[in-house]
Amino acid sequence: xxxxxxxxxxxxxxxxxxxxxxxxxxxxxxxxxxxxxxxxxxxxxxxxxxxxxxxxxxxxxxxxxxxxxxxxxxxxxxxxxxxxxxxxxxxxxxxxxxxxxxxxxxxxxxxxxxxxxxxxxxxxxxxxxxxxxxxxxxxxxxxxxxxxxxxxxxxxxxxxxxxxxxxxxxxxxxxxxxxxxxxxxxxxxxxxxxxxxxxxxxxxxxxxxxxxxxxxxxxxxxxxxxxxxxxxxxxxxxxxxxxxxxxxxxxxxxxxxxxxxxxxxxxxxxxxxxxxxxxxxxx
Ligand SMILES: Nc1nc2c(ncn2[C@@H]2O[C@H](COP(=O)(O)OP(=O)(O)OP(=O)(O)O)[C@@H](O)[C@H]2O)c(=O)[nH]1
Numbered sequence: 001x002x003x004x005x006x007x008x009x010x011x012x013x014x015x016x017x018x019x020x021x022x023x024x025x026x027x028x029x030x031x032x033x034x035x036x037x038x039x040x041x042x043x044x045x046x047x048x049x050x051x052x053x054x055x056x057x058x059x060x061x062x063x064x065x066x067x068x069x070x071x072x073x074x075x076x077x078x079x080x081x082x083x084x085x086x087x088x089x090x091x092x093x094x095x096x097x098x099x100x101x102x103x104x105x106x107x108x109x110x111x112x113x114x115x116x117x118x119x120x121x122x123x124x125x126x127x128x129x130x131x132x133x134x135x136x137x138x139x140x141x142x143x144x145x146x147x148x149x150x151x152x153x154x155x156x157x158x159x160x161x162x163x164x165x166x167x168x169x170x171x172x173x174x175x176x177x178x179x180x181x182x183x184x185x186x187x188x189x190x191x192x193x194x195x196x197x198x199x200x201x202x203x204x205x206x207x208x209x210x211x212x213x214x215x216x217x218x219x220x221x222x223x224x225x226x227x228x229x230x231x232x233x234x235x236x237x238x239x240x241x242x243x244x245x246x247x248x249x250x251x252x253x254x255x256x257x258x259x260x261x262x263x264x265x266x267x268x269x270x271x272x273x274x275x276x277x278x279x280x281x282x283x
Contacts, residue, residue: 024062028055029075036079040086049083049101052076053108060112069109076105129203131181132188140202140210144259147214151255158214158256159221161249162266163187163228165207166278167242183241190235194228210263218251218283225249225281233279244279246270251283 012020032055039048059072080101127139135143144160151158165187172180187209191201200212213221225247232245248270256262269282276282 021063021065021068025059025068025072028058029072031055032072032076032079036083039079039083043086049080050104052079052101053104056105057108057112060109061116069113073105073109077102132185132203134188134191135200135202137202137204140200140204140212141259141263143200143202144212144262147212148255148259148262150214151252156215157217157251157253158212158262159216159218159249159251160213160262160266161211161221161225161228161247162204162263162270163191163209163211163232163245163247164205164270164274166244166246166274168207171241171243179241183236183239183243186235186239186241187232187245190228190231194224194231204263210266216251218253221249221251222281222283225283229279229281246273246278247281248273249281249283 012023015023032052035048035051035055039046042048056069056072056076060069063069063072080098084098127136127142128134129136147158165183168180168183171183184203184207188201188203191209191211195201195211196213198214199216200214202210202212204210213224216224229245229247232243236243248266248268250262250266250269252262256265272282273280
């Protein structure tokens with residue numbers, strides 16, 4: 001049984017986001033339809049229509065497209081009305097009943113929507129850096145783990161750079177933390193302009209950043225790091241910060257043993273730059 005649910009979970013995870021949404025939508029509507037059929041056939045004796053709230057809530061929780069939620073809501077209302085019409089639609093009791101059902105559905109959809117927004121907010125907080133808005137160490141390691149798995153399956157190169165600022169503590173000490181924060185935000189804007197859309201930049205420590213570059217060969221990675229070193233030095237000086245960057249990089253033609261081993265190798269290259277006097281790159 002466990003194996004079956006694991007296989008189903010894996011198959012679901014492998015679907016594209018759009019397909020996942022359609023699957024949830026059609027599954028929940030099928031459940032709703034089944035409730036309606038049983039309810040209709042039993043002449044509403046067992047009043048299953050109160051359960052419409054569950055499929056509609058699932059759709060509100062899982063489907064981002066508003067019109068899918070609207071369709072789910074409209075369908076459950078139609079089902080409700082047909083079920084009530086079977087009885088005495090003119091009776092005030094059933095009109096009140098139908099209104100309460102509509103209200104409950106709306107409340108369920110709103111609560112489910114709020115739960116989804118809160119869930120997304122919690123994910124954002126757990127995976128992004130509050131100061132700069134880019135990915136944090138946890139998200140970076142997760143992305144690196146996923147890339148290593150992809151590389152084991154499909155091959156290709158995988159490059160990784162660790163960027164550590166030089167003179168950052170002195171900037172904090174002489175100009176204050178807010179100047180330090182500005183320098184960190186500036187570095188992030190430099191990174192955002194320098195990396196490709198397929199790269200993954202992150203803040204992995206106080207003044208330490210990392211960039212994951214799937215598919216980038218060693219030569220190109222060395223060139224990228226050289227340009228980044230120069231760009232950082234120039235833009236920091238222009239902004240009045242006496243700061244440079246030491247960059248360690250590594251290109252894996254074969255998958256590394258683990259994400260931690262990969263980061264340790266790039267870190268070792270970065271420390272070689274520090275030992276050699278800072279401001280530069282090594283790989
Ligand atoms: N302004 C600011 N400072 C931070 C933040 N996080 C960590 N720091 C500071 O960053 C500094 C990092 O210290 P170091 O790694 O010694 O910095 P460094 O002077 O560049 O030294 P090297 O890395 O050896 O070149 C520490 O003083 C931390 O307090 C932050 O979010 N904002």
